Amino acid sequence: MHMNRRQFFRVSGAGLAASSLVALGFSPTPALAETRNFKLARATETRNTCPYCSVGCGIIMYSLGDKAKNVTADIFHIEGDPDHPVNRGTLCPKGAGLLDFVQSPNRLKYPEIREPGSTEWKRVSWNDAMTRLVKLMKADRDANFIANNAEGKVVNRWTSTGMLCASASSNETGYITHKAMRSMGMLVFDNQARV
Amino acid sequence: MRQGEISSKGAWTGNPSGGVKAPDPIILPDATTRFARTATRLEALAVGHPMATWLHFMAQLSRAQQVAANALGHLAGPTQAAVDLAVAARMPPLAADGHERDIAWHDGLAVLLDTLDVDATTAPAREVIAALRARAPAWVEALADGFLQSGVDVEDAGAALYVAAALQVYFTRLAADLSVASLRLLPERGLCPCCGSTPVAGVVTASGQTPGTRYLHCSLCATAWNHVRAMCVTCGQGRGLSLKGFEAGSDAVKAETCDDCHTYAKMLYQAQDTQVDPFADDLASLGLDLLVAKAGWARHAPNPLLLIGAADSL
Numbered sequence: 001m002h003m004n005r006r007q008f009f010r011v012s013g014a015g016l017a018a019s020s021l022v023a024l025g026f027s028p029t030p031a032l033a034e035t036r037n038f039k040l041a042r043a044t045e046t047r048n049t050c051p052y053c054s055v056g057c058g059i060i061m062y063s064l065g066d067k068a069k070n071v072t073a074d075i076f077h078i079e080g081d082p083d084h085p086v087n088r089g090t091l092c093p094k095g096a097g098l099l100d101f102v103q104s105p106n107r108l109k110y111p112e113i114r115e116p117g118s119t120e121w122k123r124v125s126w127n128d129a130m131t132r133l134v135k136l137m138k139a140d141r142d143a144n145f146i147a148n149n150a151e152g153k154v155v156n157r158w159t160s161t162g163m164l165c166a167s168a169s170s171n172e173t174g175y176i177t178h179k180a181m182r183s184m185g186m187l188v189f190d191n192q193a194r195v
Numbered sequence: 196m197r198q199g200e201i202s203s204k205g206a207w208t209g210n211p212s213g214g215v216k217a218p219d220p221i222i223l224p225d226a227t228t229r230f231a232r233t234a235t236r237l238e239a240l241a242v243g244h245p246m247a248t249w250l251h252f253m254a255q256l257s258r259a260q261q262v263a264a265n266a267l268g269h270l271a272g273p274t275q276a277a278v279d280l281a282v283a284a285r286m287p288p289l290a291a292d293g294h295e296r297d298i299a300w301h302d303g304l305a306v307l308l309d310t311l312d313v314d315a316t317t318a319p320a321r322e323v324i325a326a327l328r329a330r331a332p333a334w335v336e337a338l339a340d341g342f343l344q345s346g347v348d349v350e351d352a353g354a355a356l357y358v359a360a361a362l363q364v365y366f367t368r369l370a371a372d373l374s375v376a377s378l379r380l381l382p383e384r385g386l387c388p389c390c391g392s393t394p395v396a397g398v399v400t401a402s403g404q405t406p407g408t409r410y411l412h413c414s415l416c417a418t419a420w421n422h423v424r425a426m427c428v429t430c431g432q433g434r435g436l437s438l439k440g441f442e443a444g445s446d447a448v449k450a451e452t453c454d455d456c457h458t459y460a461k462m463l464y465q466a467q468d469t470q471v472d473p474f475a476d477d478l479a480s481l482g483l484d485l486l487v488a489k490a491g492w493a494r495h496a497p498n499p500l501l502l503i504g505a506a507d508s509l
Contacts, residue, residue: 025319
């Protein structure tokens with residue numbers, strides 16, 4: 001047997017029997033016995049970007065659980081990413097409270113609607129929400145689309161509807177937003193950065 | 196709103212970066228405290244530990260290393276021109292496998308053995324000391340080369356421990372005298388920028404100017420260097436990374452396992468225990484090594500003070 005300080009190796013009882021520990025007269029038995037009483041717990045550190053504003057601070061999210069199917073990872077801590085060049089581990093009060101944002105019981109998880117005049121929020125399916133949205137947009141666009149201005153020039157504007165998108169979006173998301181909305185003539189849209 | 200009678204000059208007087216700084220890439224060791232700190236920590240960890248007698252001995256060894264480091268004093272080391280040349284070539288200036296050792300390291304070894312050869316030390320440990328003293332300097336030199344480069348035979352495991360300890364003292368002394376401004380991280384981020392050795396463990400800091408930063412600590416020269424977190428220190432991947440720890444135990448020590456290269460390295464969280472020492476805590480968490488190995492991961496590199504037979508090396 002051979003020992004090399006540059007090698008990957010598995011620490012085992014057999015390996016320990018031929019180690020510098022044993023060579024100097026110590027017994028590895030207590031360490032081996034100790035491991036029988038313990039189980040391994042698994043946690044992960046995951047990089048992400050804070051969803052709040054356009055500064056785009058890096059965060060590290062800690063979660064427990066073994067990523068097995070049908071088991072939701074439980075996030076138990078969020079902190080600033082010390083390696084991120086934007087924030088170097090720091091977070092503003094909103095970012096520092098992200099854990100409560102993730103775990104909030106009031107978190108929106110599905111589409112809801114409050115009909116005009118109603119005080120109640122009603123859960124609807126994604127399909128219903130999309131269909132309704134598209135119908136309303138089309139009705140508004142058909143009614144208010146401006147094809148030509150006063151001088152008769154072609155402008156193709158739709159100024160009566162606007163859209164607000166999230167701030168922590170990638171360039172690609174921004175590109176798609178622009179393509180989808182501009183092609184309908186929409187002028188009023190923004191990637192909000194100032195919640 | 197204007198306040199008082201002093202009008203603004205319109206010039207920004209604050210700190211432009213708001214006190215937020217990039218972490219220091221490299222922190223050189225302090226040879227006057229490095230081993231004493233490890234010894235103190237080992238003594239503290241030995242209390243109630245199943246391997247207490249061994250940890251007490253390792254604490255004695257660390258104290259002897261500190262005595263040797265103090266006795267060795269400043270060494271000549273490489274010239275600034277040689278350091279600059281190596282750094283420009285992105286090579287470690289004290290490359291453990293290429294560096295021509297100053298014969299002074301034998302003095303360090305002698306002091307270390309003298310300090311350790313007292314009645315408090317166990318009989319087998321003293322026998323190995325006697326056997327090592329009887330060896331010719333050339334044999335010791337060959338063992339040092341074996342330890343640093345190719346590997347050592349299991350029969351020499353005891354002598355290799357003392358030689359490794361003396362080499363730690365020697366390389367720590369050399370590294371401590373380098374100028375940090377002239378050094379640069381290696382392209383291979385998992386290796387020490389001073390001597391090119393593997394780290395013993397990583398420490399995720401909780402204090403200082405950049406809390407939360409991870410530093411890897413060199414197993415040979417004790418230099419600490421910054422390594423991006425949540426990224427495997429062996430293969431650089433982050434996808435299959437997770438932290439394994441004892442279900443009921445200290446939260447300060449975790450094994451960072453990688454499902455891409457199937458290795459792990461230990462990470463110590465200062466936020467959980469402010470006193471963590473990479474060298475001491477790594478030895479004291481031998482149980483975690485055993486459990487993680489049983490679960491199928493190989494250790495990224497051994498601790499020089501616990502050389503283990505590579506029966507089933509990869």
